[in-house]
Amino acid sequence: MVAAQFWTGTESREATFANPCVSRRNTVIANRGRRCDLAGTHGPDSLWQRDRARHCAADPLWHVRGRTIACRASKPSTFQAFSRRAIVSTELPITMLPVPQIALELIGAAKIRGKIDLSGGYNNSVWKIFCDDRSYIVKRYRSEWLKNNEANAISVLGPHRHAPKAIYAQSARVLIWPDDGLFPPRTLDEAYARSMGYALRTIHSVKGGVPVRYVDRPEWRTVNRIGSAAQRTVGYSIPVSGPVHGDVRFGNTLADETGRFVRFSDFEEFGQGDQLADLVLGLVEAGCARPDLPDDAIRWTLAGYADPDGAGLPHPFSSKEVRAALAHHCFKELTAWAKAEAAPKLLEYYEAARQPVLDAITTLDI
Ligand SMILES: Nc1ncnc2c1ncn2[C@@H]1O[C@H](COP(=O)(O)OP(=O)(O)O)[C@@H](O)[C@H]1O
Ligand SMILES: [Mg+2]
Known part of the structure; x- marks a missing residue:
């Protein structure tokens, strides 16, 4: 859900998102998977994009501080188009998804010091999330079926030490487990x-x-x-x-x-x-x-x-x-x-x- 409010006394407008995240491209991700694309905005509207770029650079998780994104549009019609797209746009390509909100909530967003994107780029999104004293692997799946299947595999193979020991928490399409300090392979010798x-x-x-x-x-x-x-x-x-x-x-x-x-x-x-x-x-x-x-x-x-x-x-x-x-x-x-x-x-x-x-x-x- 996207709530829009007017800024008083200016031509600018402001949109409020429940859980805003900003991707690398000209895209705002709001409410887990909905997006609105600002590509194509010109003139005074690009002020908004400069703001966004500053936020991105300052925050490794691309999370906009607070819960508000300023959408400064020169004309009410641009702003309305922006808000409409924010509400109706389709699912994001998997590679552009932000760290799932559930992971931020379960790990505790305030404890998170950084993240690395480990995604291979084809199937799912995988991150290593660093806190002060430990780290976690978070995997977001393309479908619920795949997630259930991997959770099932972990429960069968875990006791045989073929899979991560414990699943920390799960939701429909996300698994989180403690990082056991492993790395992608280097050479097949x-x-x-x-x-x-x-x-x-x-x-x-x-x-x-x-x-x-x-x-x-x-x-x-x-x-x-x-x-x-x-x-x-x-x-x-x-x-x-x-x-x-x-x-x-x-x-x-x-x-x-x-x-x-x-x-x-x-x-x-x-x-x-x-x-x-x-x-x-x-x-x-x-x-x-x-x-x-x-x-x-x-x-x-x-x-x-x-x-x-x-x-x-x-x-x-x-x-x-x-x-x-x-x-x-x-x-x-x-x-x-x-x-x-x-x-x-x-x-x-x-x-x-x-x-x-x-x-x-x-x-x-x-
Ligand atoms: N427990 C882990 N520790 C460290 N890196 C991991 C772990 N699990 C996955 N990765 C990294 O994330 C990448 C993608 O994970 P993977 O489970 O293979 O997802 P996908 O289904 O997208 O291929 C892997 O290639 C690996 O390098
Ligand atoms: Mg893989």
Whole structure:
């Protein structure tokens, strides 16, 4: 809700928002996700934009001090147009969203000393929020379903130390947990790839069932689509349907300060699924993360996966045709995703690695 008041005795006007935040662009974000765009205002109206820029620079959270934004419009009609847009405009692109109000309230806005935006830029928004004595990770999800799925994964995997220990608080599309001092990964070297493979195998081995607490549609999972597409092409049957990470990639791992693998992150696609497809997706991503050494990256990851109990690899994995079909469908899903995200760099990234990675996975010596 946007309440507008007139400033007395001047031509200027003032709009009052419940929870104003200012984004980097010419946009005011008010009331969690509604926006109004000031681009296109001219002349005396730009005075307002200079004010806003000063506020932004002074405050790392882009929060306008107090609860009022001055909208100085030269004409009442401009002001009215501004207020109308503020009320009716659509949801913001995820990358422009402010730290969710619920996080500010639960952590305590007054305690917050700074924040870093960790968002990868594709799916959700992630921040590290610093207070004097501790920090938190805040994740805002693109949909409630994804949030529920990650919360579910954390409750299943947390006791096995594969996921953050405790969820601090949650709301419909936000999770907050204490920061456990981890960092994005640096290099996928042999030690890192082996640990990543090992961690994937241990996630696959989690026993006790994966509770279906929320809407659980196996066919929605990327790995299950990859698995069934490959089955249609080469006709294998899944040996194991069990817990899958679902989005296995180098960028979804976390390291300690020395760069050593600690655990996976990003469990939105966790659930019951085709573990063979999950493994091949991990190998494809490992190869793509090391375009200079795709064969090695794949072998290291597979060696880590095969290690834990010496039980060997799932039976159909020994077939070249099955591996080739799975890897081919991984690339199909990944490039379709990159296209849907309109991310040309990502597309290039997968296209550049495609053939060497397909060759490496097909010709693996097992
Ligand atoms: N617990 C954490 N500690 C430190 N950084 C994290 C943590 N969780 C996520 N991140 C960082 O935030 C980025 C995005 O998080 P992720 O869960 O992968 O979200 P998305 O679904 O948007 O990919 C990750 O690539 C990682 O670098
Ligand atoms: Mg991620």
